Amino acid sequence: MAVVVITGGTAGVGRATALRFAKEGYDVAVIARGEKGLRETVAELQATGVRAAGFSADVADAVQIARTADSIEAELGPVSVWINSAMCTIMSPFEDIDPNEYKRVTDVTYLGTVNGTREALRLMTPRNKGTIVQIGSALAYRSIPLQSAYCGAKAAIRGFTDALRCELIYQRSAIRLTMVHLPGTNTPQFGWARNKLGHPARPVAPVYQPEAIAKAIFNATCHAPRETWVGKATVQSILGNYVFPQWLDNMLAKKAWSGQMENAERLAPHPDNLFIPVEGQHQSRGRFSKEAKESVISINSATPVRVAFAAVGLGALILFKKYQIRRKRN
Numbered sequence: 001m002a003v004v005v006i007t008g009g010t011a012g013v014g015r016a017t018a019l020r021f022a023k024e025g026y027d028v029a030v031i032a033r034g035e036k037g038l039r040e041t042v043a044e045l046q047a048t049g050v051r052a053a054g055f056s057a058d059v060a061d062a063v064q065i066a067r068t069a070d071s072i073e074a075e076l077g078p079v080s081v082w083i084n085s086a087m088c089t090i091m092s093p094f095e096d097i098d099p100n101e102y103k104r105v106t107d108v109t110y111l112g113t114v115n116g117t118r119e120a121l122r123l124m125t126p127r128n129k130g131t132i133v134q135i136g137s138a139l140a141y142r143s144i145p146l147q148s149a150y151c152g153a154k155a156a157i158r159g160f161t162d163a164l165r166c167e168l169i170y171q172r173s174a175i176r177l178t179m180v181h182l183p184g185t186n187t188p189q190f191g192w193a194r195n196k197l198g199h200p201a202r203p204v205a206p207v208y209q210p211e212a213i214a215k216a217i218f219n220a221t222c223h224a225p226r227e228t229w230v231g232k233a234t235v236q237s238i239l240g241n242y243v244f245p246q247w248l249d250n251m252l253a254k255k256a257w258s259g260q261m262e263n264a265e266r267l268a269p270h271p272d273n274l275f276i277p278v279e280g281q282h283q284s285r286g287r288f289s290k291e292a293k294e295s296v297i298s299i300n301s302a303t304p305v306r307v308a309f310a311a312v313g314l315g316a317l318i319l320f321k322k323y324q325i326r327r328k329r330n
Contacts, residue, residue, distance in 0.1 A: 001051070003076045005029045005069075007059050007116050008086030010037035012187030013135065013217070016210035016284040017083060018045060018052075020218050027051040029072040029079075031065075031086070033058055034277030041282065051076060059086045059112030060104075069119035081221055082120035083133040084113040084157075088274055089150035089189065091260065092196035101194065102149050104274055109153035114160060121175065128174045133221055134161050136181040138234040142241040142248060144204065144256040146197065165226070176224035180217050181238070183231030185210055186292035188281050194272040199261040202288065206233055209292045210284045216298040225300040232297060 004021045008014040009030030018028050022045045030041050030052070038054030045052035053075050057064040073079060087109045090101050117132055124130030140158040143151035158179065165177050184203030187210055195201050208231060220228040229235045240248055271278050285292075 001025070001027050002080040003027045003029065003078065004081040004083065005031065005072055005079050006083045006085055007031045007112065010034065010041040011282045012189055012284060013182065013185055013210050013213050014085035015041055015282070016214035017085065017217050020214040022048040022050045022052065024218060025050065027076050029053050029055060029076055031055050031057050031059065031068055034279050034282065036279045037277065037282030059115055060107035062115045062118070065115045065119050069123055073123060078127065079120065079123050079130065081131045081133065082116060083135065083217070084116040085135040086112045088193065089147055090194040090196070090274060091146055091201045093146060094148045096196045097149060101274060105149035106153050109150060110156045113157050117164065124175050131176040131178065131221055131224055133217065134179040135217070136179045138181055138183055138237040140181060142237040144252050146257065146260055178220055178224045178226065178228065180220045180228045180230060181234055182213055183208055183234045183296070185213050186286045186288040188283060188286045190286055192271065192273045192278045192281055194274045195267055197261050197267065199263055199267050200265050201260055202262055204256060204259050205291070207288050207292045208296045209289070209294055212294055212296040216296060219298070225302055227301040228298050229301055230296055230298040235299060
């Protein structure tokens with residue numbers, strides 16, 4: 001039986017992806033910090049009939065992840081797929097983030113991916129077989145305000161992955177490396193991320209259900225393209241940033257600030273998961289199900305025809321937006 005490892009596998013996209021792989025017949029190992037979330041997730045996975053195990057570890061700690069990787073293979077067998085999904089963020093203007101907070105987001109989101117990739121390679125290299133999946137974001141290409149630490153970490157993952165891919169090609173390795181860039185998703189992170197906005201945080205619309213994202217991640221694992229861009233907004237953001245970066249700077253300065261806040265409400269005191277896990281909120285979905293879409297398009301970024309069609313669609317969208325602006329001015 002094939003074994004998949006998923007970091008950050010007890011909530012949000014990670015948990016939905018773990019369940020998707022379980023339903024496809026994979027044995028599943030999930031890595032997270034919180035014991036309660038691990039127990040609940042493992043029980044849900046085992047209910048599908050597969051073997052599942054949870055391992056408490058902080059992905060930012062390279063020693064913990066090395067020990068955990070050995071424990072996974074000892075309990076479940078050789079790892080076929082390793083998915084780096086663990087992340088944390090802080091919703092705040094840059095000047096309000098202290099150095100320890102910034103470092104923590106970087107350590108978990110970026111170095112956690114590096115640590116996971118190191119251990120995946122250590123396990124897979126002797127067999128010269130396996131797939132490593134990096135969970136990226138549209139924000140790896142097109143940053144937005146109020147999430148500078150997270151955007152920087154996701155961009156760093158992309159840079160790291162591109163360098164490693166070249167090394168694997170040089171070594172003629174059969175290990176596959178793919179990156180999946182996600183759109184706004186309905187996950188619990190917006191309820192437990194550290195928040196200095198004064199208002200509850202929300203994902204930038206359009207928003208998708210994590211189960212739709214998990215399906216795209218599973219498909220990307222099967223085919224292992226260089227990158228997969230999930231969601232129309234992701235495609236438009238990535239291609240638009242190549243063509244009109246300054247226009248996007250100005251647009252996001254106007255729309256993405258308020259677009260990440262629920263301005264009608266004041267933020268109530270709540271625990272956050274930046275340094276310690278928040279128990280009792282470990283589920284796949286967040287509080288945005290009323291608007292979240294159940295299906296999502298995804299494209300292989302290396303498919304020229306699809307990218308060309310996407311570029312045409314982006315161009316048409318931009319022209320339409322400019323037409324709307326002119327009409328308002330007139």
